[in-house]
Each structure stands twice: as structure tokens, then as C-alpha cells.
Amino acid sequence: MKGLFKRIYYGFFSRLFKWKFHRIKASLKPLVPVYLVDIDNTLADTWPSLQELVYDKEQDRYRSLSVFLGMRKLIVCKRKVAKVIFISARGFLSYRTTRQWLRSCGLEGCDLILVAHAADKMYYIKTLISMELPVVYIDDLSYNHEHGDMKLYDELIQEVNGLPLTYLGIKEIEIINSNKKTDEIDHQDTQKTCENFSDYCQH
Numbered sequence: 443m444k445g446l447f448k449r450i451y452y453g454f455f456s457r458l459f460k461w462k463f464h465r466i467k468a469s470l471k472p473l474v475p476v477y478l479v480d481i482d483n484t485l486a487d488t489w490p491s492l493q494e495l496v497y498d499k500e501q502d503r504y505r506s507l508s509v510f511l512g513m514r515k516l517i518v519c520k521r522k523v524a525k526v527i528f529i530s531a532r533g534f535l536s537y538r539t540t541r542q543w544l545r546s547c548g549l550e551g552c553d554l555i556l557v558a559h560a561a562d563k564m565y566y567i568k569t570l571i572s573m574e575l576p577v578v579y580i581d582d583l584s585y586n587h588e589h590g591d592m593k594l595y596d597e598l599i600q601e602v603n604g605l606p607l608t609y610l611g612i613k614e615i616e617i618i619n620s621n622k623k624t625d626e627i628d629h630q631d632t633q634k635t636c637e638n639f640s641d642y643c644q645h
Contacts, residue, residue, distance in 0.1 A: 452558055455534035459555050463566060466527065466553050467573070475524040476570050477517070478563070480581035481540065482530060484615055485513045485547075489587030501539045504532075509547045510619040513580075517549065524578070526552045531560050560585075560595055567605065577607040582615050 470476060482488035486507040497503040517526055528549075532540060534556050541554055557563055560583060570577045579602060586593045594612070602609050610618075 451534075455556070456558065456562070459534075459557070460565070462553075463555055463569070467569070470525060470570075470573070470575060472574075473576070475520075475576040475578055477520060477524050477526045478529050478567060478570070478577065478579045478581075479513075479517060479526060480530060480583075481528055482532070483582045483584060483587065484580060485510060485517070485528075486543070489592075492588035500533065501536060504536055504539050504543060507543065512619040513615065514547055514549065516618055517552075521552065527555060527566075528552055529555045529557065529563050529566060529581075531557050531562070534558075561598055564598070564601065567602070567607065571605060571607060578610065579607055580610040580615065582612040584612055 479485060487510060488507055491497070491503050491507060497506070520526070526549075528540075528544065530540065537554065537556055540556070544550060544552065544554065555566060557566075560581075563581070567577065567579060583595045583599050583602075584592050585595065599609075599611060
């Protein structure tokens with residue numbers, strides 16, 4: 443019975459977000475780049491919170507996350523010339539909390555898609571590619587940080603690298619976020635970050 447409920451639960455929300463994505467697709471413009479951006483360990487400094495074990499509720503943990511200002515500033519820079527869609531493997535019921543967190547980071551107005559597993563993101567990636575849109579995918583595609591032994595979704599990364607898109611993985615994300623975690627980041631740093639990655643949003 444529990445397994446049946448779980449299938450119905452995941453099936454319902456999976457279809458709901460695909461329906462939401464269908465509506466997003468209708469608003470996309472030819473030749474305008476689409477940025478698919480992961481949240482945890484890409485935009486949000488997530489993995490330390492998994493080790494702290496001080497949160498009674500998952501939503502409280504999500505609310506507490508710090509934002510990587512390097513990535514935030516890159517997104518703010520690029521959303522002027524591109525469509526930004528956040529995509530995250532989080533519990534479906536965290537949608538509202540995640541949107542509130544994005545708003546608190548000054549990233550309101552961007553679309554948000556939640557999936558059950560990292561591999562489920564491929565549906566959205568391949569759909570955009572089939573529309574012949576320029577796609578930039580930013581995702582560390584890592585896991586197991588909380589156990590002190592970070593691992594990568596190697597097979598998924600290999601599949602992504604075989605697609606006609608621009609992929610910014612863990613190494614590029616670390617460069618963008620290096621020393622960008624505090625409010626000490628200045629305008630010159632921001633401009634340099636945008637210039638270094640400007641080719642990822644040309645159209």
C-alpha cells in the first residue's frame with residue numbers, strides 16, 4: 443500500500459512539473475539561450491547543512507542555506523539576455539520554500555522545476571535541445587557530501603557531455619564560486635565573472 447501511494451505521489455508531481463514546463467516552453471523565444479541551473483551545491487551552499495544535523499524540518503534547512511554570490515551574480519548578469527530556469531532534485535513539497543529562498547536571494551521571477559532524481563533532469567534538457575534552442579546547463583552533479591566522500595554522477599555527466607549544449611560542471615562552478623561567498627564581492631569581481639563566461643549566453 444505504501445509503495446502504491448509513493449508511485450501515485452511521484453507520478454502526480456512529475457506530471458504537474460512537466461505540465462508547468464510545457465507552459466514555460468510556449469514562452470521561449472528562438473535563439474535566446476536557456477539556462478538550466480541547479481540549486482544545491484551550485485547556487486546554494488547545501489552540503490554543510492547535511493552534516494550539521496540541527497534541523498528538525500527539511501524546510502528549515504533549506505531556508506537556512508547561504509547563497510554563493512559568485513553564481514548569483516553570474517545568473518543576475520545572464521538573465522538579462524537569457525531565460526533562466528532553476529531545476530533541482532528536491533522533495534516536491536519544498537517547492538514553496540525553494541521559491542521563497544530564491545526570492546530572498548533576489549532571484550524572483552525565474553521559473554522553478556523540481557524533480558525526484560538527478561537523472562530526471564534529462565527529460566527537460568533533451569526537450570529544450572529538441573527545440574533547437576541554445577542551452578547552458580549548470581549543475582555540479584555530485585552527491586554524498588554529507589558522508590565526507592563526494593561522488594559524481596559519472597554516467598549522467600558523460601551523457602550530458604555528449605549532448606549539443608554548454609555544460610558547466612563542478613570545476614567551472616568552483617571557479618565561479620571561489621571566494622564569492624560573502625558580501626565582500628565588488629563590482630569589478632562581478633564584471634570579471636560575467637566577462638569570463640560571456641560566451642555561454644551569446645545569441
